[in-house]
Amino acid sequence: MVFPKTREQFRIAGTLFLIKENSPDSTLQRARDLAWRELSDAARTQFAWAYPGNTRASDEAFNVPSPDPNIPLPNFCLLLLGPTEVDHLELRGNPQNRWLYMRKDEIWSVEEVNP
Numbered sequence: 001m002v003f004p005k006t007r008e009q010f011r012i013a014g015t016l017f018l019i020k021e022n023s024p025d026s027t028l029q030r031a032r033d034l035a036w037r038e039l040s041d042a043a044r045t046q047f048a049w050a051y052p053g054n055t056r057a058s059d060e061a062f063n064v065p066s067p068d069p070n071i072p073l074p075n076f077c078l079l080l081l082g083p084t085e086v087d088h089l090e091l092r093g094n095p096q097n098r099w100l101y102m103r104k105d106e107i108w109s110v111e112e113v114n115p
Helices: 026-038 041-046
Strands: 008-019 078-090 097-104 107-113
Touching: 008 026, 026 078
Parallel strands: none
Antiparallel strands: 008 078, 078 097, 097 107
16 A cells, blocks of 8 residues: 555555355354445445456446345455554655564564665
């Protein structure tokens, strides 16, 4: 991630979790349901459009009713990132400032490193 106004960069590493409609973890399912409910009607409707990347369908394939805001469509997935390392670089200053944040056994540590 780059923030041009503050001249900062973040590089985040970790484990990415895919939560589909049949994911067994009920807590993650609730998070998926909540994310669906918080989408706008227009955003939810895009999940009912024709399959992305296929040959362009007629415009009727995009004129679909808005899905139920309380029941996610089967093709709606939630991605959650469990970060294990964050590299934070401030581009302003000379020399620039950089920190590495690392998580090990649920404990975060930070080290100032050379830019």
